[in-house]
Amino acid sequence: MARSAIVQVQMGSMGSVRLAAGLAIVTMLAASGCGSSTAPTPTTTGAVPTAAKTAPAHTAAATAVSVHRIGTLPAPVQLPAVASFTTGSALVMGGLDAADGSVDRIVRVDIRGRAADIGRLPTALHDAAAAAVGSSAYFIGGGNAGAGHSSILRVRRDGTTQPAGALPVGASDVEAVAVGGSVYVVGGYTGAVPLRSIFAISPGGRVRAVAEMPYPLRYAAVAAVGGRVLIAGGTTGTTAVRTILSFDPATGRVRRIGSLPFPLTHAAGATLNGRLLVIGGRSDSLTGQHHTILAVDPVTGAVRQAGSLPGALSDAGAASLGNRVLVLGGRDTTGRVHADILSVTAR
Secondary structure (H helix, E strand, C coil): CCECCCCCEEECCCCCEEECCCCCEECCCCCCCCCCCCCCCCCCCCCCCHHHCCCCCCCCCCCCEEEEEEEECCCCCECCEEEECCCCEEEEECCECCCCCECCEEEEEECCCCEEEEEECCCCCECCEEEEECCEEEEECCEECCEECCEEEEEECCCCEEEEEECCCCCECCEEEEECCEEEEECCECCCCEECEEEEECCCCCEEEEEECCCCCECCEEEEECCEEEEECCECCCCEEEEEEEEECCCCEEEEEEEEEEEEECCEEEEECCEEEEECCECCCCCCECCEEEEECCCCCCEEEEEECCCCCECCEEEEECCEEEEECCECCCCCECCEEEEEEEC
16 A cells, blocks of 8 residues: 655644644545445554453443433534533534535533534534634534545634644544643545544644554544543444554554454544443444444453443434533434434443
C-alpha cells in the first residue's frame, strides 16, 4: 500500500493554517462514507495478553448498567457529533435525519434528558467528531454529498460558532475525545481513502499528527479512559473488526489490548466507572444492529456484557456525564431513525 507524505498543521487563533510534516493516508479502495467496499482484514503487532481475551457476551459484567428512556431530541438523528461538558450537559451537533439528509442543528441536552435547539452549524454535516475542552466544544470534519470537510469549529455552550482551524485533509467518519486539554482525532475517511492517523488539536495552538494505528479505521467506538484513548471495533474500509486498541498520549504508543466478542462497527463509545462502554453498533450489514452494551477494562482489555439497549441500535451518539451516559438517537434494524434520549447508569 502507498502512503502520502506526512503533513502537520499550525493553527492560530484566527484559524490560519501552515503546512509542515504530519498526516499519513493509506490508499485503499473505498466507497462513500455510507457506501461499501472491500478491505483487507487488519493485522496488528504483538499478541493479545491472556488477561485481555474476550469473555462471551453472556458473562457477568464487571460494570453492570441499567438503561432508561428519559427524554426526546427535537428531531430523530443518526451519526451526530457529541461533546460532553463537565457541567452536566452536552451538545449534539449535525448528523443525518430520518431521510438520510445532513442536518445543521446544534442541540443542548442536560443530564436530566431535557433537550433544546440552540443554534446552527455553518454547513449541514454528518459523520463529524466533537469533544469539549473547558467551556468550548470543537466540531471536527464531517461529510456531505460524499465529500469530507477539513474545518474545525469552536462551538460555545450558547450555540455560537467560530472557525478554529482545519485538518490537513477533509475527513468524515472520524471520532474525537479530549485528554489533558487536547483533543485527539481518530481515523476517518477522505471520501476516497480511510485514514490510520491520530491527530492532536491544541486549543488556540496547532494540529499535529501524533500516532498511527496499525490499520485505517472508520466508525470506531472511542472514549478517553484513565488518561488513554480506547478505540474499539470500527471498519478498515467497510469490513467490521473486533480489535480494541489503546493510545497513550504521553508516549504516542498505540497497542492492541483485546478483542470484542464479534466484529462491530457504528457503535457509540463512552466512559462510565472507569470502563469504556461500547454501545450498540452493527455488523457489516446495514440491518445487523446489536442491542448489547459492552464494558471494556482499560488495563487488561477484558470485555463483559454490561447491559442491553431497549432495542438493537447503531449510529447513536453518546455523552459521558459523570455518573451516567446519555445515548442519543440512532438507527434500528428497520432503518428507522430515533429521537430517544436514553440514560445508562451503573447498578
